Amino acid sequence: MTSLVTPGAGAAAPAPGVSRTDLPGGVRVVTETVPGVRSVSLGIWIAIGSRDETSEQAGAAHYLEHLLFKGTARRTAAGIAEEMDAVGGELNAFTAKEHTCYYAHVLDTDLPLAVDVLADVVTDAQLAHTDVELERGVVLEEIAMRDDDPEDLLGELFDATLFGDHPLGRPVIGSEESIRGMSRETLYEFWRGEYTTPRMIVAAAGNLAHNHVVDLVGTALARAAERAGADARPVPPRTAGTRFTPGAGPRLALHTEDTEQAHLLLGVPALDRHDPRRTALAVLNTALGGGLSSRLFQQVREQRGLAYSVYSSIATYADAGSLSVYAGCAPERLGEVVGVARDVLAGVAADGLTPAELARAQGSMRGGLVLGLEDTSSRMNRLGRSELDHGRQRSITESLERISAVTGEDVAAVAAELFAAPLTAAVVGPYDDEDDLPAALRDLA
The missing domain is CATH 3.30.830.10 (Metalloenzyme, LuxS/M16 peptidase-like)
Known part of the structure; x- marks a missing residue:
């Protein structure tokens, strides 16, 4: 067999x-x-x-x-x-x-x-x-x-x-x-x-x-x-089916907590895992907030010193996904952090990545993929996830080739589409109500 x-x-x-x-x-x-x-x-x-x-x-x-x-x-x-x-x-x-x-x-x-x-x-x-x-x-x-x-x-x-x-x-x-x-x-x-x-x-x-x-x-x-039963067949991978579309509810949520920092997630719905553009999305995420040279890290931490921790991340499901930006900062700096983050997202949506950013992001992803598979646990996880999500195994060579094939135009198109959607934000911090939040967030309520 x-x-x-x-x-x-x-x-x-x-x-x-x-x-x-x-x-x-x-x-x-x-x-x-x-x-x-x-x-x-x-x-x-x-x-x-x-x-x-x-x-x-x-x-x-x-x-x-x-x-x-x-x-x-x-x-x-x-x-x-x-x-x-x-x-x-x-x-x-x-x-x-x-x-x-x-x-x-x-x-x-x-x-x-x-x-x-x-x-x-x-x-x-x-x-x-x-x-x-x-x-x-x-x-x-x-x-x-x-x-x-x-x-x-x-x-x-x-x-x-x-x-x-x-x-x-x-x-x-x-x-x-x-x-x-x-x-x-x-x-x-x-x-x-x-x-x-x-x-x-x-x-x-x-x-x-x-x-x-x-x-x-x-x-x-x-x-x-x-x-x-001996004749039972494997359950196939989840399909996209009816793709998730956001409702008309509030796009701002606040959890009041007496913390030393304000914690922010700011993001949009993104691609599902079956979307052929998902590799371009991964390159976009890496360039935005996936490393020390990323645009968010440089703009928020290195150039302005507004936050110690700032990064972006993506989640992909069978019929939905998300791209979000996290930052933890002093409560009085939240407005400035939100402003910078929104400017970074708007800039990528308007102009895409520079050739240097694209090359760095692709190199980071290629290195991370190969280095991340040097232990058996990572390889087992890759096998299981690939079989569950796609019903097939993709070779390392194929994955590397997909990363290298992403163009600046591919990333720009994904960024323009995603960041045209209204932003959603969640905040945990020492604010009594939404009126205490900076104006750059209140307009999402």
């Missing part, structure tokens, strides 16, 4: 050492052999995230991330931890808006243990009532910790303002109200209903043999595959 990943039409050949197999029950196994290492990173990726929850389930995917490690039919929570500690391995998970990943990083000789533990946790957890109550308190503490971190709180406030009632506007972690009201039955139904093998991708990178991984995964997930 083993087959090399098949690239899309006209695409370059996949990277050497990358293989893919579909197992009964719809499980996909994607691996990459990395010469010269003695470790393996393994992840079970599930095509379910916070955007797939109902209002009653808000925060369920993240809540499960805690609960599944609390014990299975064969292992206690302490036993899971002890087995991994005994081999010096790492075991963890993360939840995002469109997917969840349970992963391990171990010595190559301990790969069978990692596969067995991860599959056991993901498919055969107990979800005991006592553990649900215990972890409810832990998740509530995590929400409180989030509320004490202005940058984390700011990000969720920005998403809620930009996306409104769209599921992407909800926090991954849920709310205090939703977590307090979450029943064990709701969690169990979400887990059993959504954590099915057609939604699962097992990605592994390191010193491994693909067929060996396939055999291990086939055995470990056999019972889960039987529940899905």
Whole structure:
């Protein structure tokens, strides 16, 4: 059943050492052999995230991330931890808006243990009532910790303002109200209903043999595959469908907090991950605020000394995206920071990038891509995300070529389109109400 990943039409050949197999029950196994290492990173990726929850389930995917490690039919929570500690391995998970990943990083000789533990946790957890109550308190503490971190709180406030009632506007972690009201039955139904093998991708990178991984995964997930049925097919990647369009609601949100700094996110809706212009968007983001030579860093920090931390970032989803600028500054300087940031965005929208900015951004992206794949965990993440998001693997060579192919005209066109849209802003800081904010922000209300 083993087959090399098949690239899309006209695409370059996949990277050497990358293989893919579909197992009964719809499980996909994607691996990459990395010469010269003695470790393996393994992840079970599930095509379910916070955007797939109902209002009653808000925060369920993240809540499960805690609960599944609390014990299975064969292992206690302490036993899971002890087995991994005994081999010096790492075991963890993360939840995002469109997917969840349970992963391990171990010595190559301990790969069978990692596969067995991860599959056991993901498919055969107990979800005991006592553990649900215990972890409810832990998740509530995590929400409180989030509320004490202005940058984390700011990000969720920005998403809620930009996306409104769209599921992407909800926090991954849920709310205090939703977590307090979450029943064990709701969690169990979400887990059993959504954590099915057609939604699962097992990605592994390191010193491994693909067929060996396939055999291990086939055995470990056999019972889960039987529940899905031998004829079950893998769930295809999310498509763009109906693209998100912003509503007519307020575009300014303020969270009053007695902080030493004002924290700002200023941004616009951007491209979804299926948009062929997404590489041009990435180049634009890098030139705007992706490094020490970026336009925002130079204008806000180096030339004016208005903020210590200033950067831009992008988020891409199946049907939506965002580009945002973050800055943390003294409260009395917020107006000037907003003015400079808006001028930078307007300047790029009007005139695009200079040839030097374009070349630096492309070079930074090429270097970051290659250097970021020097460990097995990064490669495993690339495998899992690519399979989930696009249903195929793009070789490093192909990715580098796409970056190099972006022209100044490509970036200018994307910038002009995005920054023609009204700006959305979120602020966390010591302001009693929106009237206390600078005029450069109040006009967004």
